[in-house]
Amino acid sequence: xSTAKEEKRYYDLKRYFIDRFGCRVxxxxxxxxxxxxxxxxxIALGGCIYCDGRYSRLRQAGQLPxxxxxxxxxxELYGRLRGAKRFLAYFQTASxxxxxxxxxxxxxxxxxxVDDVIGIAVGTRPDCVSDEVLDLFQSYADGGxxxxxxxxxxxxxxxxxxxxxxxxxLACFLDAVxxxxxxxxxxCVHVILGLPGEKREDMLETARLLASLPIQGIKIHLLLAxxxxxxxxxxxxxxxxxxxxxxxVQTVVDILELLPSRMVxxxxxxxxxxxxxxxxxxxxxxxxxxxxxxxxxxxRNTVQGAAYRADAT
Ligand code: SF4
Numbered sequence: 001x002s003t004a005k006e007e008k009r010y011y012d013l014k015r016y017f018i019d020r021f022g023c024r025v026x027x028x029x030x031x032x033x034x035x036x037x038x039x040x041x042x043i044a045l046g047g048c049i050y051c052d053g054r055y056s057r058l059r060q061a062g063q064l065p066x067x068x069x070x071x072x073x074x075x076e077l078y079g080r081l082r083g084a085k086r087f088l089a090y091f092q093t094a095s096x097x098x099x100x101x102x103x104x105x106x107x108x109x110x111x112x113x114v115d116d117v118i119g120i121a122v123g124t125r126p127d128c129v130s131d132e133v134l135d136l137f138q139s140y141a142d143g144g145x146x147x148x149x150x151x152x153x154x155x156x157x158x159x160x161x162x163x164x165x166x167x168x169x170l171a172c173f174l175d176a177v178x179x180x181x182x183x184x185x186x187x188c189v190h191v192i193l194g195l196p197g198e199k200r201e202d203m204l205e206t207a208r209l210l211a212s213l214p215i216q217g218i219k220i221h222l223l224l225a226x227x228x229x230x231x232x233x234x235x236x237x238x239x240x241x242x243x244x245x246x247x248x249v250q251t252v253v254d255i256l257e258l259l260p261s262r263m264v265x266x267x268x269x270x271x272x273x274x275x276x277x278x279x280x281x282x283x284x285x286x287x288x289x290x291x292x293x294x295x296x297x298x299x300r301n302t303v304q305g306a307a308y309r310a311d312a313t
Contacts, residue, residue: 009297010256010304013217016264020146026084027121028074031056031093032107033064037128038095043167048154049230050164050192050223052276056093067107071114088146089114090121097124097133105136112145119146121188126151126176127168134180141184148217150188151176156206160195165230174213181214188217188266193251194243195223196234200251207255211263211308219267220255222248222283227276235279245282249292253300254307256293261305268293 008015017025039047047053058064065073071089078084089111097104108120120140129149141147151173155161158169180187189210193203210218222243225235234240243251252268259265271286283289297303 008294009302010265011262013264013266021086021118023086024082024084025086025088025118025146026074026078026082027088027090028071028078028117029056029090029092030067030070030111031058031064032067032091032096033059034091034094034096034098036095036125037098038125038165038167043127044165046165046230048164048166049234050226052226052229052273054228059093067110068114071111071117075114075116085116087114087117088119088121088148089117090123092121092123095124095128096122097130098128101130101132101136104133108136108140112140119148121148121150123150123152123190125168126153126173129176129180131179134183134185137180137185138183146186147184148186148188149180150190150217150219152190153206153210154190154192155195155198155202156209157198157202160198160202163196177213177215186217187215188219188264189213189215190219190221192221192223193248196240200247200254203251204254204258207258211259215263217264217266218259220252220265221267221270222280224270224273224280224283225278226273227278232276232278242280245280245289245292248289249296252293253296253302256297256304257302257307259304260308260310261303263304265304 014024036047037043039045039053054060071087075087111117111120137147137149153173154164154166156170161169177187191206223231225232225240225242231240235242256265269286269289270283277284
């Protein structure tokens with residue numbers, strides 16, 4: 001019987017860090033107070049249909065600690081629980097390049113000044129990254145920091161992006177990847193499976209496209225219906241079919257087979273919304289999903305990259 005703890009048939013973040021740094025590196029999530037142009041009216045007000053717009057629990061609680069305070073708290077926690085010694089500052093909440101360059105630099109500099117923080121991972125939208133910001137990331141990478149930029153794409157299909165109110169199209173994402181490539185900055189792309197109107201082949205098409213691009217990592221989520229979101233409303237009205245666990249597992253394994261073997265798989269499920277989670281019910285048990293993916297890879301006797309073709313588009 002396989003468990004998520006055994007050697008994986010895909011290249012996960014833990015293994016990547018050990019290969020790269022000889023030890024585990026822990027990502028400390030930071031809410032640096034950013035907003036999102038898809039929520040504040042710069043692009044749209046409603047946001048993506050699955051977005052709860054609550055930002056982090058820290059922000060919900062009122063007073064947001066500084067970047068340094070959040071990192072010190074994360075270091076203390078991971079140090080105590082896991083004996084962690086190296087960290088990445090993960091600017092996770094909202095669009096973390098959405099602001100004036102000087103403000104961004106101040107926040108990233110603050111993170112990199114904390115002892116044992118060896119780099120940054122910055123989550124953002126592809127329409128939110130100027131060449132000046134990329135120059136800044138490149139300067140960090142040139143200076144020896146480990147830098148990831150995480151672009152939300154979700155789907156390569158413009159009809160889907162329109163439906164989920166992403167506020168950007170595929171061309172915008174491709175342009176961001178083109179401008180980021182070659183700077184020593186690692187690119188991770190977020191995708192969501194089970195978006196409205198998408199069939200399995202549509203999702204695999206997105207995977208084939210990503211396999212053909214100069215990106216180093218991927219996060220695969222599934223569509224969740226959360227209370228208070230447009231997706232939640234559609235679900236309650238019976239207008240949002242959700243993936244079954246079996247469909248999700250089969251599609252994830254198909255995607256893993258299509259991706260290059262050294263693309264880092266940073267996430268394979270979604271979680272963290274227990275209080276507003278409506279559906280699918282099976283997604284509440286993250287470990288069971290991960291185990292089912294491992295079991296299916298064993299059943300197929302397959303590995304990440306088994307169906308990868310360098311010339312695929
Ligand atoms: S881009 Fe991110 S923060 Fe902005 S609306 Fe979409 S999911 Fe929410």
